[in-house]
Amino acid sequence: MTPPPGRRAELGAFLRARREQLVRADHGLPPAGRGRTVGLRREEVSYLSGVSVTWYTWLEQGRDINPSQQVMDAVSRVLRLDDAGRRYALSLAGLAPSSALGDAAADELPAHVQHLLDALGDNPAFALTPNWRIAGWNDAYERLYPNVARIPAEDRNLLRVVFTDPAVRALLADWPETSRRFLGEFRAETAARLTDPDLRAFIERLREDSPEFREGWARHDVQGFTSRERVFHHPDAGLVRYEHHQLRPSDVPGVQIVAYTPVV
Known part of the structure; x- marks a missing residue:
């Protein structure tokens, strides 16, 4: 199931935000240019997760692609997503079942x-x-x-x-x-x-x-x-x-x- 464009864009922005907040030393990586200690490059996330650079770049760009559960699990692991973050990413990727909270019509209180x-x-x-x-x-x-x-x-x-x-x-x-x-x-x-x-x-x-x-x-x-x-x-x-x-x-x-x- 392909996620709607708005959710693809949100998934890309979410992954990028998490990537830019990672501490490089936590992944065994040296400081980047000008001694930067926070934030991984896309290529580094690709290498650590085993997902191709092109595929991961497309994810962050919100391209019209259908990532597998295996891909999203690998990316989630590298980005150090907790359970809530992983469920959020899977939902945006169209891989998590919609919960009862997805029913916006339930707006009146019994x-x-x-x-x-x-x-x-x-x-x-x-x-x-x-x-x-x-x-x-x-x-x-x-x-x-x-x-x-x-x-x-x-x-x-x-x-x-x-x-x-x-x-x-x-x-x-x-x-x-x-x-x-x-x-x-x-x-x-x-x-x-x-x-x-x-x-x-x-x-x-x-x-x-x-x-x-x-x-x-x-x-x-x-x-x-x-x-x-x-x-x-x-x-x-x-x-x-x-x-x-x-x-x-x-x-x-x-x-x-x-x-x-x-x-x-």
Whole structure:
């Protein structure tokens, strides 16, 4: 299966970004011209992976080719891609099956999911659609982030509010790290739909509205989700710590529930 042109271009940009960040000594290579210690040449990736220079160059150029699983695995190994990065590259190459998150049509929140959010009581929780629109939340989350009920529905997107709402920047005690992780997770989850017009329009608008997002998007960072501790400046309770969890209802797999539970 040949990946669409937009995904081929993204695959090329992703591979190039990873190649340019590699430490040469980690691959047993001496410094390059002018003592450069970071970044491999295409020829070096070709030699280390056993993939022809022409074929690897075509990959980075976004050519209309169909790389095999073996080729992508070899390139992923040399570029030191983690599991999330490897899945991202395979998806862009048309080799990974589309997940339930690829169904952008699942944009409305079923009533029973809202009931679950409400049942979480004092634990802040909200639900995201595949494009990360905040489709529902409970009272505890609204107390933590009051703006969620105030901003226009078309702007009520988690990635957008993280990068454009000053209230979120003040709320997050670790904004630089959180924004970087969210961007990497978003990119990993939307790899199969990068040619979707609505998604592309959303990304372009956010690139225009946020210099930090524009810079981060150009880095092509990809990250898988892991539960972790989060620290917030709560409007009423002051500094609070939560564990960040992500759940997916089996009957609505395109929706993800984000829940914060107190650190004990």
